[in-house]
Amino acid sequence: MESKNFSNHIELKNIKINDNFWNNYIELVRKEVIPYQYKALNDEIDGAEKSRCIDNFIKASKSVKNIREGKNVPVFPVDKWEYNDENSDEKSFKGWVFHDTDIYKWLEAVAYSLQNHYDEFLFNEAIKCIDLICSAQLDNGYLDTLYIINDRNKIFTDLRDKHELYCFGHLAEAAVAFYNATGNDKLLKATCKFADLICDIFNENGKRGYGGHEIAELALVKLYNATGKRKYLETAKFFINERGKKPYYFDLEKGYDRKDNSNDYFYNQAHTQPVNQKEAVGHAVRGVYLYSGMADVARAYNDDRLFNACKSIWDNIENKKLYITGGIGSTVDGEAFTFDYDLPNDLAYCETCASIGLMFFARRMAEIEPDSKYANVMERALYNTVLSGMAEDGKSFFYVNPLEVLPEACHKDSRKSHVKPVRQKWFGCACCPPNLARLISSIGEYCCTESNENIFIHLYIGSEIKSDKADIKIISDYTDSGKVAFDIKCKKDFTLALRISDTCKGFDISLPYTEKKGYAYIKINSDTLIDIQFDFPIRLIKCSNLVRENIGKVAVMKGPVVYCIEEADNGKNLQLLRLCENPDFRYDKPYIIAHGKRERVDTSLYSEYKSPEGEECEIKFIPYCKWGNRGENEMSVYIRI
Amino acid sequence: MESKNFSNHIELKNIKINDNFWNNYIELVRKEVIPYQYKALNDEIDGAEKSRCIDNFIKASKSVKNIREGKNVPVFPVDKWEYNDENSDEKSFKGWVFHDTDIYKWLEAVAYSLQNHYDEFLFNEAIKCIDLICSAQLDNGYLDTLYIINDRNKIFTDLRDKHELYCFGHLAEAAVAFYNATGNDKLLKATCKFADLICDIFNENGKRGYGGHEIAELALVKLYNATGKRKYLETAKFFINERGKKPYYFDLEKGYDRKDNSNDYFYNQAHTQPVNQKEAVGHAVRGVYLYSGMADVARAYNDDRLFNACKSIWDNIENKKLYITGGIGSTVDGEAFTFDYDLPNDLAYCETCASIGLMFFARRMAEIEPDSKYANVMERALYNTVLSGMAEDGKSFFYVNPLEVLPEACHKDSRKSHVKPVRQKWFGCACCPPNLARLISSIGEYCCTESNENIFIHLYIGSEIKSDKADIKIISDYTDSGKVAFDIKCKKDFTLALRISDTCKGFDISLPYTEKKGYAYIKINSDTLIDIQFDFPIRLIKCSNLVRENIGKVAVMKGPVVYCIEEADNGKNLQLLRLCENPDFRYDKPYIIAHGKRERVDTSLYSEYKSPEGEECEIKFIPYCKWGNRGENEMSVYIRI
Numbered sequence A, B: 001m002e003s004k005n006f007s008n009h010i011e012l013k014n015i016k017i018n019d020n021f022w023n024n025y026i027e028l029v030r031k032e033v034i035p036y037q038y039k040a041l042n043d044e045i046d047g048a049e050k051s052r053c054i055d056n057f058i059k060a061s062k063s064v065k066n067i068r069e070g071k072n073v074p075v076f077p078v079d080k081w082e083y084n085d086e087n088s089d090e091k092s093f094k095g096w097v098f099h100d101t102d103i104y105k106w107l108e109a110v111a112y113s114l115q116n117h118y119d120e121f122l123f124n125e126a127i128k129c130i131d132l133i134c135s136a137q138l139d140n141g142y143l144d145t146l147y148i149i150n151d152r153n154k155i156f157t158d159l160r161d162k163h164e165l166y167c168f169g170h171l172a173e174a175a176v177a178f179y180n181a182t183g184n185d186k187l188l189k190a191t192c193k194f195a196d197l198i199c200d201i202f203n204e205n206g207k208r209g210y211g212g213h214e215i216a217e218l219a220l221v222k223l224y225n226a227t228g229k230r231k232y233l234e235t236a237k238f239f240i241n242e243r244g245k246k247p248y249y250f251d252l253e254k255g256y257d258r259k260d261n262s263n264d265y266f267y268n269q270a271h272t273q274p275v276n277q278k279e280a281v282g283h284a285v286r287g288v289y290l291y292s293g294m295a296d297v298a299r300a301y302n303d304d305r306l307f308n309a310c311k312s313i314w315d316n317i318e319n320k321k322l323y324i325t326g327g328i329g330s331t332v333d334g335e336a337f338t339f340d341y342d343l344p345n346d347l348a349y350c351e352t353c354a355s356i357g358l359m360f361f362a363r364r365m366a367e368i369e370p371d372s373k374y375a376n377v378m379e380r381a382l383y384n385t386v387l388s389g390m391a392e393d394g395k396s397f398f399y400v401n402p403l404e405v406l407p408e409a410c411h412k413d414s415r416k417s418h419v420k421p422v423r424q425k426w427f428g429c430a431c432c433p434p435n436l437a438r439l440i441s442s443i444g445e446y447c448c449t450e451s452n453e454n455i456f457i458h459l460y461i462g463s464e465i466k467s468d469k470a471d472i473k474i475i476s477d478y479t480d481s482g483k484v485a486f487d488i489k490c491k492k493d494f495t496l497a498l499r500i501s502d503t504c505k506g507f508d509i510s511l512p513y514t515e516k517k518g519y520a521y522i523k524i525n526s527d528t529l530i531d532i533q534f535d536f537p538i539r540l541i542k543c544s545n546l547v548r549e550n551i552g553k554v555a556v557m558k559g560p561v562v563y564c565i566e567e568a569d570n571g572k573n574l575q576l577l578r579l580c581e582n583p584d585f586r587y588d589k590p591y592i593i594a595h596g597k598r599e600r601v602d603t604s605l606y607s608e609y610k611s612p613e614g615e616e617c618e619i620k621f622i623p624y625c626k627w628g629n630r631g632e633n634e635m636s637v638y639i640r641i
Helices: A020-041 A053-068 A100-116 A120-135 A145-150 A164-182 A186-201 A216-227 A230-242 A249-254 A284-300 A304-320 A352-368 A372-388 A407-412 A432-441 B020-041 B053-068 B100-116 B120-135 B145-150 B164-182 B186-201 B216-227 B230-242 B249-254 B284-300 B304-320 B352-368 B372-388 B407-412 B432-441
Strands: A015-017 A448-450 A454-457 A463-466 A470-477 A483-490 A494-499 A506-509 A514-516 A519-524 A528-535 A538-543 A553-558 A561-566 A577-579 A586-588 A591-599 A606-608 A614-623 B015-017 B448-450 B454-457 B463-466 B470-477 B483-490 B494-499 B506-509 B514-516 B519-524 B528-535 B538-543 B553-558 B561-566 B577-579 B586-588 B591-599 B606-608 B614-623
Touching: A015 A020, A020 A100, A020 A432, A053 A100, A053 A120, A053 A145, A100 A120, A100 A164, A100 A432, A120 A164, A120 A186, A164 A186, A164 A216, A186 A216, A186 A230, A216 A230, A216 A284, A230 A284, A284 A304, A284 A352, A304 A352, A304 A372, A352 A372, A352 A432, A352 A448, A372 A494, A372 A561, A454 A470, A483 A494, A494 A528, A506 A519, A519 A528, A553 A591, A577 A614, B015 B020, B020 B100, B020 B432, B053 B100, B053 B120, B053 B145, B100 B120, B100 B164, B100 B432, B120 B164, B120 B186, B164 B186, B164 B216, B186 B216, B186 B230, B216 B230, B216 B284, B230 B284, B284 B304, B284 B352, B304 B352, B304 B372, B352 B372, B352 B432, B352 B448, B372 B494, B372 B561, B454 B470, B483 B494, B506 B519, B553 B591, B577 B614
Parallel strands: A454 A494, B454 B494
Antiparallel strands: A015 A463, A448 A454, A463 A470, A470 A483, A483 A528, A494 A519, A506 A528, A514 A519, A538 A553, A538 B606, A553 A561, A561 A614, A577 A591, A586 A591, A591 A614, A606 B538, B015 B463, B448 B454, B463 B470, B470 B483, B483 B528, B494 B519, B506 B528, B514 B519, B538 B553, B553 B561, B561 B614, B577 B591, B586 B591, B591 B614
């Protein structure tokens, strides 16, 4: 890896998004999602599953107070994954072991949102939350409400399943974001105190463990970048290095003495050391969080071996385990990656969070190695699976993003009960909505990065960027006409690197450029105007014929946007539709209309084969990210040709 | 229903199978399956899962002796479904709650086999088993080793899950078969004693329960037919009548007081009274066993309403829930029926036992109503899913019979872990192998039935039949050339009714006939020779286009035999093969060879659509029932066209 190529994202305070397509989403997050999620956190929404997150912090705060005062603090079990038994003590922890992260993710989203649009009320509410969080912290820095409420003596005794390091990771992300956004360092200081404790406990001479659900790795690097404290980086490296070593820490902490156990830890990406990993395996969200942390550590230590592992895993995802929508995770069992080319449409998991995590991984890889393949995938995930996660009104969410839905199957077939035919108001396991909120609010961090010599444009989102090299105004009609204009006020010589989208048929740039690994490089030494015109015709895309489900089928794309067919536009039994090889596409925003045939329904279960009869018809496609906004109905990305 | 149409199967002693196709299977069962299963029952097979069935009877026998002697008999828990905990007491019951049925099914198969081919050794071994079984019976007639060993006070307290009535059913089937085959009535007498106890306990004034796993219903009718004791029939009717009444017995026995609970009992077909049921639901084997008992009771009482329920359920199976192979049960979850037209190939359950049970149901329906649709399905199940259940050497078995197998998916995808790419030596839950053995050994019972006026030929299997109407010799080359010859020595006037297979394109009968509901009726009043020639061309069959998985695909059949493609003949990646619309079939027994195309592998995950390129190739088909005899490999019934 060549460190001269390394780039960093532009800080959010230096990039102001102003884009017809994105303003709406950012405003939705600010006006709907963040307030709604705050209500949800506080259990103020009727009919939604209970979060109890704030409640837990209040209870933990009381425990801390009582401990300080030397009072007797009760002990409750910490042996479960979810604590909702109605018979359990009202004073004990409630919800999932990772429920603390709800408030951290909310705070992180608020932080980003405040930078887009300052809001006094929101800031004050956030400060109240931070005060509450800090009041729940033990004097030694430890901060996890499950253990503080239920049993202080069991802290860090079940790293595999109890998510303390995962909660810490989200805390650190929130703390850094809030500090960067507001300059208020109360949460950051509290987080550093917790991080210091973690660094003291986990090291070569201490506990040699690591989290069952990764994120602490990338979070510690963020905290290092924010504070400059090198021990945070060292502990991130330590976690990655220890992971998967034999004998397995997860075995040791459970008291197992076993030989043949690596299969148990694929789920946690702990089957072997990360540096030896070549494929994406296990729980998809955990995977991409780990891979992001690996990329961070590889970069910080200029560790080629670790970076090669990242590249190998990346290639495995991109070339063999990625849905056309940028979704990952083919199975509900363990919310996990399966095997190469196993991409079922109707059984897909494709968790919204997994695609968000894939964007984290992609950005880090793009920052290390200027190759457009990373941002191509980032864009694919963003415009399809990530956006699909949220309803058009910002009030309901998909956790799972299948590529084919038959509502009857979701209701009657237990194998598909994870697939919801309409978005849900909230989730008991509410990871996706706040993850969406923080991603969309910080989208500027994904648009462009800068190195010593270059400014890289990865995503074409209208914005105003401030850098010491130049101020750049971008006017973008990217997803629609494919036109993007740059108005550059040059401050010093640099090279602008524009990603050439893998979804364009061609492109035209108004100035001379040199092309390398999917970026067009343009030397800038004075104020400059640049126009790019991407040619985004409507395209028929086929899947590798090793993906059994999609053989004989195609998907429709325009630029990075994947389209689908819905019952609302095309009637029931979408499988009866067939696209003509020359479908004579018509773009009628947001729809695409095409020529096809509809087979007549044949209810006879088995009969002599005849060439199917059908009538010509128009088939209407809608962007995948917009599906499911018109009530429960059938949907399919792939269609027969 | 018209009772003059009712027919009965020909008793096995009056039908001797002699058929090129079937002799081999019957001999396999006699020489391989029955002895192998006896070893398995006795846990004498290395590497196979343990049965412990005989062991349980020995323990129960000791309990009975101790009880008689007034000794203290220990109590163990009866709260589980499977009892294999290594820490549990060695004196307690081991295995599944229904493990007693292993020996009953074996005895039933032995009984049938002894009629085909008397074997002194086998008879003696059977007698030893019967002595053991009888020695384990309580003085009041009760006979179920789980409760006799573990806890006599809990008898009949968990009808939903503990399978005592299910075990009784298999006992009764074995007892009747053994008595019919040998005249030895020891087991029959013991069974009647148990049946008498059941009749005393379960009635309008007693317990108003019914078994969670049906079979007692049809078994009690068998026992009634064998003994003439009407109370057995009445109790069968009682079980069917009580089933699904509200409040639910299954709720009452668990002490539940609930309102919205019918969804819980679809699995057991106890959501509503059988007479009101219209669709096949729940656990498929339980379903077809219940439906068989319903048909028996409807017939015995000439109950039109109950028979109409049977017909409605039948039509639902035949027209909307039946795999082309005669398999039923689309999901592993609950081994169950799902919803109309939901027939996934690779996730299919299609338990061997379910297709055997479907044959039970079909035969009963055909005996009540002479309509060939019943025997058509019976034949489809027999020649495909049932035969597929057993390896060509009789030594390994399929429990699950999918229509598409990718071995990698079976190993790596937990959603398909129920699908085994090769047959297994034995199963801990060993229902299918002995069920296969008893079905094949008694195949004569399915071939033909007789009413007052008619002899119906349902299956064309070479045999010699003795009846008071005639002695009939059938020489059959049915599945191969489609030719069947009848040599009839007439004893009195009757009408021979020959089923016209739904899988023939045409047929030619050498004598005049009248056709009604799929049977050709021929009046016989003297010694007669009849030839039938069925025209069984190789056919392309399509599935309803409401079955999403099979749209654009076909299956290949010749007569009732469904063919499939295997990797052993066609290489990896069967999905790349496409059949020509005019495939120019060649029959090279047992193979069918056809013209098609093979697409080139395209490893690029997503790319611009082009009409697929491929080379012409020969595609080789093998009968579905013979698949998986050449090691682990891919298989598919459906192929693109």
